[in-house]
Amino acid sequence: xxxxxxxxxxxxxxxxxxxxxxxxxxxxxxxxxxxxxxxxxxxxxxxxxxxxxxxxxxxxxxxxxxxxxxxxxxxxxxxxxxxxxxxxxxxxxxxxxxxxxxxxxxxxxxxxxxxxxxxxxxxxxxxxxxxxxxxxxxxxxxxxxxxxxxxxxxxxxxxxxxxxxxxxxxxxxxxxxxxxxxxxxxxxxxxxxxxxxxxxxxxxxxxxxxxxxxxxxxxxxxxxxxxxxxxxxxxxxxxxxxxxxxxxxxxxxxxxxxxxxxxxxxxxx
Amino acid sequence: xxxxxxxxxxxxxxxxxxxxxxxxxxxxxxxxxxxxxxxxxxxxxxxxxxxxxxxxxxxxxxxxxxxxxxxxxxxxxxxxxxxxxxxxxxxxxxxxxxxxxxxxxxxxxxxxxxxxxxxxxxxxxxxxxxxxxxxxxxxxxxxxxxxxxxxxxxxxxxxxxxxxxxxxxxxxxxxxxxxxxxxxxxxxxxxxxxxxxxxxxxxxxxxxxxxxxxxxxxxxxxxxxxxxxxxxxxxxxxxxxxxxxxxxxxxxxxxxxxxxxxxxxxxxx
Numbered sequence: 001x002x003x004x005x006x007x008x009x010x011x012x013x014x015x016x017x018x019x020x021x022x023x024x025x026x027x028x029x030x031x032x033x034x035x036x037x038x039x040x041x042x043x044x045x046x047x048x049x050x051x052x053x054x055x056x057x058x059x060x061x062x063x064x065x066x067x068x069x070x071x072x073x074x075x076x077x078x079x080x081x082x083x084x085x086x087x088x089x090x091x092x093x094x095x096x097x098x099x100x101x102x103x104x105x106x107x108x109x110x111x112x113x114x115x116x117x118x119x120x121x122x123x124x125x126x127x128x129x130x131x132x133x134x135x136x137x138x139x140x141x142x143x144x145x146x147x148x149x150x151x152x153x154x155x156x157x158x159x160x161x162x163x164x165x166x167x168x169x170x171x172x173x174x175x176x177x178x179x180x181x182x183x184x185x186x187x188x189x190x191x192x193x194x195x196x197x198x199x200x201x202x203x204x205x206x207x208x209x210x211x212x213x214x215x216x217x218x219x220x221x222x223x224x225x226x227x228x229x230x231x232x233x234x235x236x237x238x239x240x241x242x243x244x245x246x247x248x249x250x251x252x253x254x255x256x257x258x259x260x261x262x263x264x265x266x267x268x269x
Numbered sequence: 270x271x272x273x274x275x276x277x278x279x280x281x282x283x284x285x286x287x288x289x290x291x292x293x294x295x296x297x298x299x300x301x302x303x304x305x306x307x308x309x310x311x312x313x314x315x316x317x318x319x320x321x322x323x324x325x326x327x328x329x330x331x332x333x334x335x336x337x338x339x340x341x342x343x344x345x346x347x348x349x350x351x352x353x354x355x356x357x358x359x360x361x362x363x364x365x366x367x368x369x370x371x372x373x374x375x376x377x378x379x380x381x382x383x384x385x386x387x388x389x390x391x392x393x394x395x396x397x398x399x400x401x402x403x404x405x406x407x408x409x410x411x412x413x414x415x416x417x418x419x420x421x422x423x424x425x426x427x428x429x430x431x432x433x434x435x436x437x438x439x440x441x442x443x444x445x446x447x448x449x450x451x452x453x454x455x456x457x458x459x460x461x462x463x464x465x466x467x468x469x470x471x472x473x474x475x476x477x478x479x480x481x482x483x484x485x486x487x488x489x490x491x492x493x494x495x496x497x498x499x500x501x502x503x504x505x506x507x508x509x510x511x512x513x514x515x516x517x518x519x520x521x522x523x524x525x526x527x528x529x530x531x532x533x534x535x536x537x538x
Contacts, residue, residue, distance in 0.1 A: 054323070054353075054354055054355075055353045055354065055355075057425075060421055061420070061421065072420050073420075075418060075421075079418060079420075079421040079423065079426075080423075080425055080426060081350075081351075081424075081425045082350075082351040082352075082353060082425045082429065083351075084323075084324045084351060084483055085323055085324065086323075086324075086483055086484045086486065087483065098481065098482070099390055099481065100390075100481045100482075120431070121368055121369075149344060149348060151330070151341050151342075151348075152329055152330065152344075152348040152422075153421075153422055154348065154349075155350075155424070155425075156326075156349055156350050156351045156424075156425070157348075157349060157482050160351065160482065160483050161482060161483060162389070162483055162484050212367065212368065212369045213367070213369075213426050213429065213430060214353055214355055214356065214429050214430060214431055215355045215431050217355065
């Protein structure tokens with residue numbers, strides 16, 4: 001197993017590589033993983049989300065335990081929505097409550113698959129070889145928006161807000177997901193603790209079936225869906241998601257002050 | 270009004286600029302539109318989709334005539350799904366039937382908004398200034414998949430296949446959408462002919478409201494939704510969408526031979 005991370009250096013540049021004993025061994029890129037020869041102390045670097053996906057494919061209803069609890073049949077093909085690239089943040093970055101939304105915000109701890117090679121119409125074997133490694137995802141949702149309109153389920157809107165896709169802290173290649181459990185703590189209290197081998201579609205099956213729908217690109221992330229124990233995050237609360245062998249993804253929900261937000265808006269527009 | 274296009278040159282490079290009298294006046298980029306000084310004959314260039322959006326936001330139920338026909342109330346906030354960047358093709362490129370799907374494929378002729386500046390929580394005035402120009406979109410859908418699963422509407426899957434987002438042929442800045450009509454021909458027979466001023470949310474309102482949900486980036490495209498006259502495309506049929514002042518977006522649905530597809534897959538994986 002190797003651990004891969006992405007950082008911002010003090011000059012604003014982005015570096016990616018293998019982390020070992022407090023050092024980053026830099027590699028050219030995720031889809032061209034050859035060492036550059038540079039070795040940097042991680043102490044001088046700011047961690048980022050471990051990849052910069054062009055798209056995030058988020059599965060719904062991919063665990064037997066959750067399907068049973070929801071009393072829904074398990075699907076015959078992955079059911080998914082897309083989260084935009086702009087929704088991604090890394091571990092330690094704040095989840096920002098949208099200015100326009102005062103309702104319930106929900107965490108979902110999930111295994112994330114990181115794609116290493118372009119694939120389309122891939123067999124399960126080809127799909128398996130196209131997986132670069134595994135990470136953690138908090139698939140955040142503005143739950144009250146989902147069914148606010150009775151004629152159209154607003155999956156993309158409810159899950160697509162800026163900062164609503166927490167990914168990190170690292171990507172682990174060679175990780176045996178079958179042995180893993182995912183644990184979610186909300187302000188230190190355990191809320192989710194489920195075995196990954198309860199998945200309906202295995203990671204390689206997901207990649208194979210999804211690659212029949214749309215071309216997967218290096219760096220793309222598939223959030224494998226969550227299981228039981230989903231709940232709401234109060235403003236100021238911290239969600240920490242752990243899979244032993246991958247690490248802990250930790251993010252706090254913050255309500256941005258309107259005054260600050262207005263200044264940011266003017267700068268941005 | 271200026272007309273903007275994107276081309277591939279004979280050496281594989283991509284050029285963007287203002288087109289006038291058969292010549293491309295090259296500009297640095299859509300979000301930094303300053304002339305480079307280069308002037309190229311468009312005859313030596315291969316047209317591409319006029320921008321490379323990071324995301325495509327596709328609206329549902331944004332025309333009064335269609336809402337009335339569907340007997341649905343008009344929404345109070347734009348209802349949308351996301352189409353992935355990989356689904357984009359330009360005018361003249363084939364729409365490819367997915368290997369795994371033998372069902373009905375549907376065209377939807379739509380006005381497209383192209384974003385010129387990053388915007389978040391933008392007022393209607395700020396939103397209006399953030400619009401670079403307008404284009405045409407064929408928002409293609411594998412219609413039988415939409416409600417195939419009774420528990421989850423598969424918007425992202427049905428509309429996210431490679432080649433299912435036709436954009437082009439150009440972007441026109443300074444275009445007065447209020448005066449426009451959109452006409453869709455299927456193999457030369459008129460199927461859609463609707464006025465753009467029947468929209469529920471105007472382009473500036475869409476940009477403003479959507480920017481409360483997610484940050485819009487330069488090059489992003491908002492497909493404004495379609496109106497009445499949507500229908501299915503048989504394999505081999507050509508859909509041509511025209512708005513006077515913008516041009517004609519024309520694409521043919523092709524069923525790829527399985528043998529060809531297999532070879533392409535092996536190369537890609």
